[in-house]
Amino acid sequence: MRHIGFAALLILLAQTAGALELEESRRYEVADPQSELRVLSTADVEVFEPIILAFQQENPATTVQYDVASSSEVMRGLYEEGAAYDIALSSAMDLQIKLANDGLALSYSSAATESLPGWATWHDQVFAFTQEPTVLVISKAALEGVPVPRSRSALIELLRTRPDIFDSRIGTYDVRTSGAGYLFATQDSRNTENFWQLTEVMGRLNARLYCCSGQMIRDVGDGRLAIAYNVLGSYAQSRLADTPGIEIVEMDDYVSVMLRSALIPVTARSADESGRMIDFLATLSARPDLVAQTGLPAVVPLRPNEAPERRPIRLGPGLLVFLDKMRRETFLRSWVSSMEQR
Amino acid sequence: MRSGDATGSIKRRLVVQLGLVTALLSIAFFLAVRVVAEKAATDTQDNILAASATSIVEAVYSDSGEVRLELPYSAITMLSTVSEDRVFYRVLVDGETITGYDDLPLPEGRATGIGPVFDTYPFRGEALRTVQVARTLSVQDQPRQVNVVVGQTRLGLGAISSRITTNAVAIGTAFFLVATALSFLAAQNAIAPLDRLAQVVARRGPNDLRPVTAAAPVELVPLVGGLNSFMERLRQALTRSEDLITEAAHRVRTPLATVRTQAEVIHRQTDHPASKKALREMIRAVDESSRSAGQLLDHAMVTFRSDQLETQEINAADLLRDVVDRLQPTAELKDIHLALELDDDPVTVRGDIILLQNAVRNLVDNAIKYSPADTDILIKLSGEGACQMAFIDQGRGFGEADLTQLTSRFSRGKNVDDVVGSGLGLTIADDVARAHGGALDICSNQEGPGACVTLVLPLS
Ligand SMILES: Nc1ncnc2c1ncn2[C@@H]1O[C@H](COP(=O)(O)OP(=O)(O)O)[C@@H](O)[C@H]1O
Numbered sequence: 001m002r003h004i005g006f007a008a009l010l011i012l013l014a015q016t017a018g019a020l021e022l023e024e025s026r027r028y029e030v031a032d033p034q035s036e037l038r039v040l041s042t043a044d045v046e047v048f049e050p051i052i053l054a055f056q057q058e059n060p061a062t063t064v065q066y067d068v069a070s071s072s073e074v075m076r077g078l079y080e081e082g083a084a085y086d087i088a089l090s091s092a093m094d095l096q097i098k099l100a101n102d103g104l105a106l107s108y109s110s111a112a113t114e115s116l117p118g119w120a121t122w123h124d125q126v127f128a129f130t131q132e133p134t135v136l137v138i139s140k141a142a143l144e145g146v147p148v149p150r151s152r153s154a155l156i157e158l159l160r161t162r163p164d165i166f167d168s169r170i171g172t173y174d175v176r177t178s179g180a181g182y183l184f185a186t187q188d189s190r191n192t193e194n195f196w197q198l199t200e201v202m203g204r205l206n207a208r209l210y211c212c213s214g215q216m217i218r219d220v221g222d223g224r225l226a227i228a229y230n231v232l233g234s235y236a237q238s239r240l241a242d243t244p245g246i247e248i249v250e251m252d253d254y255v256s257v258m259l260r261s262a263l264i265p266v267t268a269r270s271a272d273e274s275g276r277m278i279d280f281l282a283t284l285s286a287r288p289d290l291v292a293q294t295g296l297p298a299v300v301p302l303r304p305n306e307a308p309e310r311r312p313i314r315l316g317p318g319l320l321v322f323l324d325k326m327r328r329e330t331f332l333r334s335w336v337s338s339m340e341q342r
Numbered sequence: 343m344r345s346g347d348a349t350g351s352i353k354r355r356l357v358v359q360l361g362l363v364t365a366l367l368s369i370a371f372f373l374a375v376r377v378v379a380e381k382a383a384t385d386t387q388d389n390i391l392a393a394s395a396t397s398i399v400e401a402v403y404s405d406s407g408e409v410r411l412e413l414p415y416s417a418i419t420m421l422s423t424v425s426e427d428r429v430f431y432r433v434l435v436d437g438e439t440i441t442g443y444d445d446l447p448l449p450e451g452r453a454t455g456i457g458p459v460f461d462t463y464p465f466r467g468e469a470l471r472t473v474q475v476a477r478t479l480s481v482q483d484q485p486r487q488v489n490v491v492v493g494q495t496r497l498g499l500g501a502i503s504s505r506i507t508t509n510a511v512a513i514g515t516a517f518f519l520v521a522t523a524l525s526f527l528a529a530q531n532a533i534a535p536l537d538r539l540a541q542v543v544a545r546r547g548p549n550d551l552r553p554v555t556a557a558a559p560v561e562l563v564p565l566v567g568g569l570n571s572f573m574e575r576l577r578q579a580l581t582r583s584e585d586l587i588t589e590a591a592h593r594v595r596t597p598l599a600t601v602r603t604q605a606e607v608i609h610r611q612t613d614h615p616a617s618k619k620a621l622r623e624m625i626r627a628v629d630e631s632s633r634s635a636g637q638l639l640d641h642a643m644v645t646f647r648s649d650q651l652e653t654q655e656i657n658a659a660d661l662l663r664d665v666v667d668r669l670q671p672t673a674e675l676k677d678i679h680l681a682l683e684l685d686d687d688p689v690t691v692r693g694d695i696i697l698l699q700n701a702v703r704n705l706v707d708n709a710i711k712y713s714p715a716d717t718d719i720l721i722k723l724s725g726e727g728a729c730q731m732a733f734i735d736q737g738r739g740f741g742e743a744d745l746t747q748l749t750s751r752f753s754r755g756k757n758v759d760d761v762v763g764s765g766l767g768l769t770i771a772d773d774v775a776r777a778h779g780g781a782l783d784i785c786s787n788q789e790g791p792g793a794c795v796t797l798v799l800p801l802s
Contacts, residue, residue: 101428102428103467122426123427124426316426317429318418320418321413321415324442325441
């Protein structure tokens with residue numbers, strides 16, 4: 001995950017006004033190119049490649065330029081630089097909403113986007129195409145003989161009673177630097193009364209703070225961490241095979257479900273060209289092969305009463321609230337004081 | 343009957359006028375619905391905006407000399423529950439933006455701290471509805487002015503408004519169609535008494551001059567009254583002229599009868615052949631005059647009685663026999679044989695005996711008159727389909743005469759030569775036939791020379 005927080009983004013803005021900082025870039029040429037689709041994404045090339053190849057099978061005359069950047073870079077590029085892209089894919093729901101709200105996205109509508117559930121689109125501009133739950137990743141070895149916590153209160157109880165296992169072996173996002181971590185934490189603070197208590201307990205146990213899911217999962221696999229809280233389920237799932245010592249636990253009381261979303265920047269050549277990729281992504285649920293290859297769970301309609309604890313984070317201006325400068329300062333201050341009280 | 347030139351139709355005028363009225367009403371309704379609904383929708387948005395801005399301004403607090411805000415989550419989500427509109431906000435303390443979109447313009451007008459100020463202006467490519475609320479916060483005994491501006495695009499409003507417009511158009515159109523259909527019915531209904539009256543008048547026989555008694559609405563009473571008094575005057579005029587004719591015929595016949603009697607007496611007493619011949623001529627002329635006067639009388643009577651027939655069951659054979667018996671002497675004078683050929687079954691008609699006798703007598707009389715001496719006249723009765731009485735003679739026939747003209751009053755054929763007549767006989771027969779719902783058929787004798795006149799009457 002390449003989230004960096006909004007504050008970090010502001011700092012970045014001050015420092016690096018100029019070209020977009022890409023982490024990876026790959027060009028998918030075709031024999032007889034008729035058009036080119038420029039994609040700016042936060043997902044690794046290796047994760048997303050199957051989708052691009054499948055897209056090119058359906059659109060054999062489209063060259064795809066796939067650039068990867070952190071979510072804050074994606075935001076900066078589109079918001080400040082006016083970077084020319086035909087489609088922007090990001091896991092930072094709040095930043096995607098901000099782009100659309102502030103008028104930097106084009107509207108697009110088609111049968112495919114109409115078929116998406118209402119909670120998966122906003123304003124005909126932001127289209128979710130995956131739903132990725134946050135999970136607890138535990139080290140089987142470390143939790144040998146200990147009941148697996150299924151809820152946050154159970155987790156708090158366990159952390160309190162077994163400091164011997166957990167001291168310095170809890171991992172979670174550093175919400176100051178990780179956009180995703182900040183999003184999950186703020187959603188947690190809205191959805192569960194135990195959030196601040198849990199943060200305090202983790203702080204007391206010298207929790208280690210991470211920028212990204214990948215590192216956290218690796219450390220749980222190595223046994224350096226006993227548990228990692230609020231890890232992206234899709235990443236954990238894809239590491240499960242080569243990281244044998246870990247177990248994925250989905251909480252019973254409440255699970256934040258992050259929606260990876262696509263939008264068409266105002267710099268796109270044409271909304272209809274880009275629309276073909278949006279349509280492809282919106283109908284990802286019809287391609288279980290791609291879902292399996294990428295480990296990105298496609299958006300499927302929620303059935304009533306099915307897993308009521310899995311709540312997709314709502315796409316909409318509500319996400320702007322925690323991007324508010326002051327609200328963010330206040331939140332971070334509380335979080336830091338909970339985390340760092342020793 | 344000829345009708346006057348029609349100048350427009352009342353019904354069409356009613357329908358068109360009512361249609362125009364309903365069209366106007368429909369449009370007025372549509373506009374009213376739109377205005378009211380749009381006002382309601384705008385008010386709703388304004389209320390939510392104001393609530394949002396108020397909850398933000400209430401969340402502003404001071405913390406060790408600094409003004410801070412914890413942007414309430416609900417303040418923003420309450421704006422996005424129904425629509426997917428874009429949302430902007432800005433918080434100012436003493437004119438300094440502390441958070442939010444610092445390029446968001448302030449709504450025009452001054453917030454007094456009492457009521458919110460609303461405005462609509464374009465912002466980032468779309469029309470934005472904004473509200474500003476204000477509050478004074480005391481920070482370390484210093485009053486600080488806090489202003490909150492919240493804005494929202496109007497797409498949701500547009501959607502509501504277009505839905506309302508669609509509904510209003512649909513309802514307006516339905517209203518118009520229903521109202522037009524109803525006004526058509528209403529016009530039809532309003533016209534109905536007029537139609538009824540027209541039918542009542544049209545259904546009348548040509549000589550029916552009784553007053554119209556059909557119930558009519560107040561508006562038609564003057565018309566009916568006018569019609570009735572007109573008919574009354576007409577009837578009186580007719581009666582007067584009939585009376586005159588009757589009186590005149592009577593006055594002519596009485597002295598003629600005296601003259602005839604005297605002439606006969608003298609004829610018997612004189613032996614002078616020339617005088618005898620002159621007297622015979624005189625008697626014949628008197629007879630003809632008397633006959634003409636009689637026919638005039640008959641005609642007047644027929645016209646008069648046709649209005650009010652005194653009907654009864656009549657055996658046609660008896661009727662014919664009776665008339666033939668009476669005219670036998672006249673026929674014998676010319677050596678004419680009257681042959682009666684009757685139907686096997688009795689033929690009965692419903693009619694006025696006096697009128698029918700009159701008609702038959704005139705027809706037999708004509709046959710005798712226009713037949714040469716020593717011929718046969720066949721009177722044939724048949725009850726097939728209708729009561730048909732045919733009078734077939736072997737006389738001169740109608741020749742070139744226009745058969746349709748012979749039944750008009752005082753019209754005589756070109757074949758009359760020396761035969762005297764008034765031109766009323768066929769007229770009387772025809773009138774009687776019509777008064778009974780029958781007809782008079784005039785044609786030439788199919789077998790040999792002569793005429794064939796048939797009186798056709800409906801069977802009872
Ligand atoms: N039986 C008949 N034969 C020939 N012509 C007839 C006969 N009856 C009527 N007509 C013709 O029809 C005309 C009209 O007849 P009618 O009305 O009886 O008047 P009229 O007094 O002249 O007989 C007659 O003038 C005559 O030309």
